[in-house]
Amino acid sequence: MKEDKFILKSKVYFNNQSIQLLEQISGTKAFIVSDGIMDKLGYLQKAVDFLSNAGISSVVFTDVHPDPDVKVIADGMKLYKDSGADVLVALGGGSVIDTAKGILYFASKLVETEGKNFRKPLFIAIPSTSGTGSEVTNFSVITGEDGKVCIVDEFIAPDMAILDSTCIQHVPQRVVVDTGIDVLVHSIEAFVSKDATDFTDALAEKSIKLIFENLELIYKDINNADARDRVLNASCLAGMAFTNAGLGINHSLAHAVGGTFHIPHGRSNAMMLTAVMEYNADLAGTANGYAAERYAKLAEMLQLPARTKREGCVSLIRAVTRLKSVLGIEDHLSALGIDKTAFENALESMAEAAMADRCTPTNPRQPSKEDIISIYKKCY
Structure with missing residues (x-):
């Protein structure tokens, strides 16, 4: 039980x-x-x-x-x-x-x-x-x-x-971006986790809403005290959510690639986010599973188009992509200066590490090693 x-x-x-x-x-x-x-x-x-x-x-x-x-x-x-x-x-x-x-x-x-x-x-x-x-x-x-x-x-x-x-209030702008997106990843992963509950959902939903409403504001002006309070609260709410619901492969992949190429944790998570969401929602297939339904619920909460599960998933991914763009986050790992040969040589070991990561078991869709490698390649 x-x-x-x-x-x-x-x-x-x-x-x-x-x-x-x-x-x-x-x-x-x-x-x-x-x-x-x-x-x-x-x-x-x-x-x-x-x-x-x-x-x-x-x-x-x-x-x-x-x-x-x-x-x-x-x-x-x-x-x-x-x-x-x-x-x-x-x-x-x-x-x-x-x-x-x-x-x-x-x-x-x-x-x-x-x-x-x-x-x-x-x-x-x-x-x-x-x-x-x-x-x-x-x-x-x-x-x-x-x-x-x-x-x-x-x-x-x-x-x-x-x-x-x-x-x-003295945090550099790039750290504001990396840590703020980390909050968003925590909340989204907790919401679609296999161990999500009504209690964790409430915290994750509020955290996501606060990030979409306030992260861009403190990115532009860290002296915006109200927005600063809200993002700090969102971070804590997300922590409460994922410490109970767990995380997913977004963090598993980020841990491995960040440790291998010394990328800040939040930036690593940001680089994986949309590709992981597309995989979890099975956008290349039916887009009719548990993760797709959960992403669509988040889209509805944010008042994005979500007449179907697929539309909701696409809307949420587009909103995330827009936020990343506004915050100046690179589109692909290659933009960080990671050598292609070094990246390809590390794929096997990174995939194995991600599969063994403590965050993987609660991911809504259980990946194979080949799935992990495919996501990495898409992110490069």
């Missing part, structure tokens, strides 16, 4: 200047995972100061880089273990939060192998980008020797998420 459930572990706080809530938490020592950008912009010091006002001292780890790998996790684990912290704060983008999750996950496993009980810290996530939704998810993506590995465990979901859009 399928066990339908909806879990939301994280308490979510949202408002301008809500980072000040750090003054109200309980603890003795905090281990803060952040990066050089948040340090340079002064947000890291703000966090340290607010924690100090609560009587909590801080140890800071800022050696985080995009696509965190096992070395970063190991370095962070050593400092975390020595700190004796009872509060863990992740302040930054998806890579920072993924690093904090990785440190927490592997630190607990290490303590367990020593036959001891792991004392879990209060885990607080404060995102500085509107994209991953990682502040409320049980997902973490770590780069290993064989590519990106997706960890899925309820243990690593933050206890508290603070959404303060002032923390994202």
